Amino acid sequence: MKTLKSKIAALVSFCFMMLMIQSASAQNMAQSLKDKTxxxxxxxxxNMMKAKLKLDSTQMLKVQGINLKYAQKLDPVIKGDGGKLSKFRQLKSIQKDKEKELKAVFTASQFKEYQQLQAEMKEKLKDYRSNN
Structure with a gap:
């Protein structure tokens, strides 16, 4: 039987690790996220965005700040005891705000690539959920 924590971990992995290397499993990503600050x-x-999107040094500094800001916002959601739907809504709202900020930093082609990587991660999450 699936536990609430495993479902939340999978959801969190999607929100945080959209750019994860394709060979990594969703389960490893979720556990990795729980163990990190x-x-x-x-x-x-x-680091993943730098590699996948070929960020320049100016973009890198801006993206680093954005990623830290939103990782800090998401931390209480990840560690909180709220319900699955409540956490999902919070995660989705925070991710939407983050995307707006990233869009202002990325070039059009980088943002398109970012969206493609998100779509790939979403598919991995669906596969993970259906197999577990």
Whole structure:
């Protein structure tokens, strides 16, 4: 039987790790996120974005700040005891705000690539959910 924590962990992995290397499993991502501080999660995201989106140094600094800001906002949601639907709504709202800020930093092609990577991660999450 699926536990609430495993469902939340999968959801959180989607929100945080949209840019995760495709060979990593959703389960490993979720556990990795739970074990990291907001600062560590933000750094992981920034490194992934730098590699996948070929960020320049100016973009890198801005993205690093954005990732840290939103990792800190998401930390209480991840660690909180709220219901699944409540957490999902909070995560979705925070992610939407983050995307607005990232869009202002990325070029049009980088933002398109970012969205494609998000879509791929969403599919991985669906696969993970259906297999567990």
């Amino acid at each position: 907001p600062e560590q999660r933000a750094q992981m995201q920034t």
